[in-house]
Amino acid sequence: MTSLKNDIFIKALFKQPVPRTPVWMMRQAGRYLPEYRKIREQAGSFLALCTNPELACEVTLQPLRRFSFDAAILFSDILTIPDAMGLGLYFTEGEGPKFKNPIKNAADIAALPIPDPYVDLRYVTDAVSLIRKNLQGAVPLIGFSGSPWTLATYMVEGGSSKSFQKIKSLMYNEPRLMHQLLDKLAQSVASYLNAQIEAGAQAVMLFDTWGGMLSGEDYAMFSLAYAKQVRQLLKTEHNGQKIPTILFTKGGGLWLETMADAGYDALGLDWQTNIGAARARVGEKVALQGNLDPVSLYAQPAIIKEKVQAILHSYGQGSGHIFNLGHGILPDVNPDHVKAMVDAVHELSPVYHS
């Protein structure tokens, strides 16, 4: 077990004192980096990159060579589990992820296997081990998964959706089947995240990209209930180290109180949610991660600095804040603007920890 040279990310998740606010960025390994685009081109496809542990390791480490981020996050896709279940993930230019064999009926749900991560998702656990080794304890490695609800949306819709008609029709008309699917997914997600933890992930994050498309009642029953189930099944310790957990529901700002009771150490916030107001609502229970509007990174560096300051000020004094964007970085942001954000957090945050 390598001890961490920089553990402020982990400490902030547990709301322990830190000298400054830690910072990382959702989708920090990605298309905005020319060195990423080069490897992506060599790999031939996004999926080829995800499924090759050496290449996944390389692109995971790329942003850390440029920016003083306080965490690395596994380079992977949120839809690896349904792919391992046999749905046949593929990507089409401009249309995002799709499945060759989407879920169509009760028989499809009954037939879904719960993947063995060490066999069916071996390329992920291998990537985690390799990244962890190559990080040499510089910063912690975050593992992640899509949430059961979010995975289910893609599996039933067959890809991205605007209105979520198919999955919601299933949910309204056949709630028992919906619960059966979500239960299988919760088991699969927990086993997948536990395998990432065993392979070396030092924190894990659940991405509930589409929970915010539900009504509050449906969110509680069909998304949050299964995020809770995942949390209950997670290892909370590995090799004597506590493993912090983060729950991010895009569009979940209305439901922070119930999310804070789901057992996660931190909540990710989208940019619509004011972080100071969020802290007043749930900051006693959980740490908060976020929440700069990703589009802010198109602004001039001086303006980015002002926006960073506003968020640090809004959160206020003390630990429990991990700086991040409110969603993934957009593909054509100028990397210099990312540096402006990171530099601003380094420069402006120590005063909030004195």
Place this chain on the structure above:
Amino acid sequence: MTSLKNDIFIKALFKQPVPRTPVWMMRQAGRYLPEYRKIREQAGSFLALCTNPELACEVTLQPLRRFSFDAAILFSDILTIPDAMGLGLYFTEGEGPKFKNPIKNAADIAALPIPDPYVDLRYVTDAVSLIRKNLQGAVPLIGFSGSPWTLATYMVEGGSSKSFQKIKSLMYNEPRLMHQLLDKLAQSVASYLNAQIEAGAQAVMLFDTWGGMLSGEDYAMFSLAYAKQVRQLLKTEHNGQKIPTILFTKGGGLWLETMADAGYDALGLDWQTNIGAARARVGEKVALQGNLDPVSLYAQPAIIKEKVQAILHSYGQGSGHIFNLGHGILPDVNPDHVKAMVDAVHELSPVYHS
């Protein structure tokens, strides 16, 4: 001045006693109705339909022949104002609205005219007069406009957007220009809505479809501030009748308190926002309109009835609730399911007004 045979929609907006909860539906004149599709085909295009007062009147009245709605809403598009400003609105199959001449720079903003609704948008005021005449006082007629912020997003992006990169870059980097554009739009929207009121609209609604894509601070400065300006410029009375006003920000559930102070009589709620919780937050100040998930209408009628009951129960006892969807009806809903919703409101709501 025809007196209204059914004025419960107007009364509920002013929180006056009503025998049951009024109900109408965003996009109630639309593609889910076969009789609409027939007229749409005859017209040749969506825009041809909007710009022909006789046809716009006909499709406005169609849903009232089928369902016991308590209000009619002008059939039109939210982007008529930018079109009247010379941006050249057109529609492409599957990609939504586009502009031939989007706003590109300061000169474009400076050159934008403020349309004279009686000249440049005459087809709208003519449609309003005609619909009002044909309604014969059966139910009130709602006029509407896109909000300044929402109009600006389409004008700067050139159409629909996912990340709103162009408009937000303008907002962050050139806030003075952004305010100049929004001020022109607020003046145009107010004059447009006032013309609709003079032509016969008995209530008006501002659709802020994209306000929810902003941070709370940016929403207050760039969207709500201009909704307020519109409100201040609106006629509050016409021919001795008070004209109620409704503000709907999709994704605005976090900001109801500030929205309730903008001077509108009612707030529209999307389906993510729990209406009972919303009433507890702002129900003393404003009426509330909403908020069934539009996708619920794909559920079986018995389930639709349960969902209606849950919303009525959540709002609770007393006036100030107008039943509606949380966003526009989806194009391929079965009209029988709309009837199930309307019937449920008629059957289940009187007990909340006893």
